[in-house]
Amino acid sequence: MSPRSQQQFKEMREEKMAFIMDVALEHFANEGYYRTTVNHIARHAGMSKGLMYNYFESKEALLKAIIHKSVNEIYKYLDLNRDGYLSEEEFEFFVRKISVLIKEKRYFWRLLMQLLMQNDVREQFLKVYPESDSLMHPGHEPGDNYYPLQMAKMITDYFLRKKERTGNQFDSKREANMFFITIVGFAVKSIYSDADDNEKTINRIIDLYK
Amino acid sequence: MSPRSQQQFKEMREEKMAFIMDVALEHFANEGYYRTTVNHIARHAGMSKGLMYNYFESKEALLKAIIHKSVNEIYKYLDLNRDGYLSEEEFEFFVRKISVLIKEKRYFWRLLMQLLMQNDVREQFLKVYPESDSLMHPGHEPGDNYYPLQMAKMITDYFLRKKERTGNQFDSKREANMFFITIVGFAVKSIYSDADDNEKTINRIIDLYK
Amino acid sequence: MSPRSQQQFKEMREEKMAFIMDVALEHFANEGYYRTTVNHIARHAGMSKGLMYNYFESKEALLKAIIHKSVNEIYKYLDLNRDGYLSEEEFEFFVRKISVLIKEKRYFWRLLMQLLMQNDVREQFLKVYPESDSLMHPGHEPGDNYYPLQMAKMITDYFLRKKERTGNQFDSKREANMFFITIVGFAVKSIYSDADDNEKTINRIIDLYK
């Protein structure tokens, strides 16, 4: 009634939504989106189906909310909205951050992998988050600043500058690409196992690409 | 007397099964196993649902047949049943083979990725193909010959020998691991796009790890 | 071509049909008509489905042929087409015959029981073999000769005459009824188990009702 309780209601609602999303994500990741039933999520979230539909208007809306939230968290975490310039130190810092991110968002990455392997889902996803794709297709030329401060560009630029540092025989595009696939491979492996040698691997990646 | 010989029937049957498996794999990979309906597969294979069940006793049996066949083809293609020893030349050859394999079995890899991300499916898979996992968990010590001539071991051994060639500061386990994740990342990327720079990437991988 | 071979063909055909019917009856009885597939029967009869349809135009036709044949055999075996009069000796003989009949046609009785329990099947059956029902509904008055020489009547008459022999307090209708249900109960039991004491039971039945 009072503005205070309105606010409180809103917060409670958001907390509950976040909780549902966490529960759902775990099941989507472990059992797959299509095999996970709404009933199952509701039961594990300790509520009825009906109530779940009070928070999310459909199973798909729930999925989208999860993706949206996770992508946002990732973007925020990576703190891309800066000058788009990576110094060598920042590069190392950036890679270590990614490593932490992969570990902490493991369920989300699992889910995302499953979904992105599917052509139509992937197309849908790229419409909403076009920049994400460029993670795997670097190679924008300098001057191409459609998503100017985005990750892909930052990385590409980093390797362009590295070329200048290192001299001619260095192929910056290829190195950016190599770096990306190494990160992807590292991610896939980490998604499963908390291997204690992940630290060593990250050090080596930095060693190779910094 | 019989209008068609047993042999003829058998051959026709096998051809048709292979055809169905191809059609199904494409749809499983593109739309996901759970979203692909048996109806859909049948229609695209130009036959009735009923007939499909003449060839495969269930949707799951079809999936398993596809996986089985693909894994076998991969194993055969990689020709692992040799001495388990990789010379430097063989290593390069091996990497190039893998690259071709990824390109040609693209649909299968897509499907496999989706499935293996799901915990229970993955456990099921590992029961049937235990050695496959070791691809991503190298690090067997010399003398550990549980899957003596398998890929993981071959690779690990290769890097052990490389250590001898290169001297102390070389961490063979870590390098085997790095090599693996690079290959995995390369695979994930290739699964999508026939980028013309895959060749360059492979050359660089050989350059780095041979 | 020649009349002789025509004849031979016909005989072979009939033998084959009888064989199929035997195989089918066994499965119908053991697994139920609806659960037994045409495929199953064909396979167990050592032939293809297609060929079975050469002999019987449908699964139902096969069932009907089996019932028809079995009923005929039973009627023939019981040799009802006589004077409709049962002496005491003939009564005993008749009961012993029934006992043998139950044992030898066990599968058929099993099948029949299953089917007759179903209302619509039963009605269908009664249209085709109206007299069979009277087995369980004796009580036709003398003079009622709708199925004059049939079993039910023979039995009823037997107990009517027995009343005359025995005196007033004997209720012939009730005794005919008692005799019938005893036979039915005996049948149900025999259908399952070849108990060695069946002989004893039959003796006792004769003892009680002769």
Added chain:
Amino acid sequence: MSPRSQQQFKEMREEKMAFIMDVALEHFANEGYYRTTVNHIARHAGMSKGLMYNYFESKEALLKAIIHKSVNEIYKYLDLNRDGYLSEEEFEFFVRKISVLIKEKRYFWRLLMQLLMQNDVREQFLKVYPESDSLMHPGHEPGDNYYPLQMAKMITDYFLRKKERTGNQFDSKREANMFFITIVGFAVKSIYSDADDNEKTINRIIDLYK
């Protein structure tokens, strides 16, 4: 808060389940289990297919629930958990009870007969209700008390005692058997028709075997 209490939900659920079971039993008995479709049951119960699966997880589960419930009701009705001793008066009472039971559970007996004629179903049934079989295979020796207070034993014992009353020429095993098959025959007949002479028949049975 909840518009309906847990208790209310539970009661409604149980009522509805009982109702579905009644409807289903009628159809299973009249048309046979395999020919009765879930759709058909649902329509006659005035609900959607989907809802039926809310109550029973499968058609087979529904069948099992029906059997379970009916068997329990029968056992309860027959009140076997007493001293296992039948006086002459109790014997008469017992037989009359059975007669009522048969009339009231007609549908169930019809269904059971159909099912038990099928070998595999019967085996399954005997695993769950082993004692039921002994109804038709009396003849346990005194001292054999595997199902000590069960019906079969009670009956057998009754006839053993009757032998003592009556003298040597009386074969107690055979008489128990005769009694059983008479009851079975009576049951089979009653299952169909409410003949008004059932009362007379029961009187005669008591007369003969008490």
Added chain:
DNA sequence: GATGAATGAGTATTCATTCAT
């Protein structure tokens, strides 16, 4: 807000029957 009963469109699967060879 909260529940779970209820729906119905959809999905895998079965099987009698037909038919080209």
Added chain:
DNA sequence: CATGAATGAATACTCATTCAT
């Protein structure tokens, strides 16, 4: 005569979503 490939209608079962309470 003989085969089994092929069909399609039917059937059990699932599940996202709605709704009365």
